Amino acid sequence: MGFEITKESYAGSIKGITIGKGDNTLTVGGQTSYPFYQFEGDMPNKPVIAMEIWDITPEDWPEAALAPFKDVVSDTAAWAKKCVEEYGAQAIVLQLKSTDPNDKDASADDAAATVKNVLAAINVPLIIWGCAVPAKDEEVLKKISEVCEGENLIIGPVEEKNHKGIGAAAMGYGHTIISSSPIDVNLAKQVNILLENLGMSLDKVIVDPTTGGLGYGLEYSYSVMERLTQAAMTQGDDKLQNPMINNLGNEVWKCKEAKQTVADAPELGDPERRAILMEAVGAVSYLLAGSSILIMRHPESIKLAKSFIDLISD
């Protein structure tokens, strides 16, 4: 009459992938159970929260998001440094907003120079997120790979359209790739297979399943991540056993309710706390869906998400 929990039978696990270089490395993934289901497997590496910085002064961030970084938003390297030194960032994500051809269209050389500055300012792994225009990302990320040879940057998003150029550069100069696809298990697998065909080892690949904001498509991302995790772990699909990354801060903070002021929406209460909790609740959802690297913005939401990770892991 005793009770035994019905256990999942796993046929595979998520790869442990080391990001960063030298003394400044972190290992992500490596779990042998569904996210935090430690009663039937191990989660040797806690999910990591990477802090995002932009290479331009953000113009549309709400006051709450801008406030902690006011003194550094116009100096990318100083911004990165502040995240690490003051807020204890485990990793930095540099969002290359300047390179968007529909906007400032900064050159690959300029972007590469910024990356070098940021690298010099921090001692944690550096993730480079392009503007999501495939051709431009290919040009920019190739250049960055070259000038940062051996740094083991994590670069992306890499899609079917630009996987050849960026894949080759990443292999040639020793970087890790973010393989990206729009909320679809088959497409996610397809990009990984293409990268493998190119000669890229899947041990150097993090998967970006595409992230929807809280209240703005989160449910689609959440389910595709559960499906990817199931494919990897219960079906043992070795093309999908990669840790996942979610560009969360960027999605949450651009949605309307994260931006509304007290005058816009008195019924939603304090704009700062509201948006912080929107980001943190979004983080919890993505963690439970299997995220290994969460890209987040506000130091307070990050603190909350980290305590959650600690409490549920230990």
Next chain:
Amino acid sequence: MALTGIQIFKLLPKTNCKECGVPTCLAFAMNLASGKAELDSCPYVSDEAKEQLAEASAPPIRPVALGKGVRKTTTGGETVLYRHEKTFFNPTILAATVSSDIDAAELDKTLKIYNAFQYERVGLNLRPELLVVKDAGNGAEAFATVAGKIAKESEFNLVLMTQDIDVMKAGVETAGFKRPLLYAATADNADEMGALAKDNDLPLAVKADSVEALQPLTEKLTGMGLKDLVLDPGSREIKQALEDQVAIRRAALKASNKALGFPTITFPCEMASNLDMETLIAGMMVAKYGGIVVMSDFTSESLFPLLLERLNIYTDPQRPMTVTEGIFEIGNPDENSPVLVTTNFALTYFIVSGEIEASKVPAWLLIKDSEGLSVLTAWAAGKFGGDDVGMFVKKSGIMDKVKHTELIIPGYAAAIAGDIEEELPGWTITVGPREAAHLPAFLKSK
């Protein structure tokens, strides 16, 4: 779990009398198993067989109805572990706690504040449903007064929380008409609490120190004839709480464990020392199987994110929320008012129409059927191309309503402007802003 046709066949009279409308008992059994027939069609099944069949066809997790009035809800009734396998049906119920030693004026104030926590989104009213009245040890009368006041004067439904059977009885007397959940039967008081719940036909929560310890309790209570139970495995530490939620859900769905086939109640308010952490833990419970989530308090900043998460997680993944194709009038537009077009994804429609409304500029909003996809998704999927948008505008009848020839399209759909122009000769296609939030400024400046 459901029986197979053969298992059902064994319970039938096997006389092949054909009165059920099919030639044989076996054929009838097969139809029953696949849901194509009703048991009542056979006049000859024994009562015993009926009972066995009813039990076997009962849902693996019992749906438990809670409360009365506009905030009446149901918890439980889930059939899958992952929402993509079908859908989650009954959204996690959100509750806050009120102590029985609250004074009347303070309670009035609290109810007023809590009542204001309602948010219109995608055509739905998002709001919490429950208040837990927690016995502060200040007597049955105080408890009954607070519970009665909430029951009568507010829309909120209730959980009555006390270990003291006399206090519970007093609460049931004043608030029982609103079908509160009684919290909780334990190993010590199961007989009395069970009887009280049974006599008043009320749902009953069951609390034990572990998932294992819940089983004999629920078996005892169902043996007493109770059906509407809610489970609390007692864990107040996050890691264990997650394990317990998974254990209970899997036991019901994968191991056909009837003793655990009930929804759960969880207490983030007892797992954290501040409301922010409570909110994150509640977020975990919304995703991972919490039936009822009890918080210490509601604030709009903590509630709103949870309501959004709940909306997302409990949306049917097989059916995006849509609105119907057609012409929507916003603020009494006339023949000179601007014409805008977007897709029929409910989220897109409500965001865009909300912004147009906020601009106070009367306008015509054309909704094109795009199978419930957002602008970029629809465009990428070929459901919002230049030709079909142009064709749709032509057929929509908008040309009889306006004198001008300008169409405003979403900024993200800029690429289709040329094709629409071709389809609509003489029309000017204006590319609007990318984000709907910039629509008011855009419309006002026109």
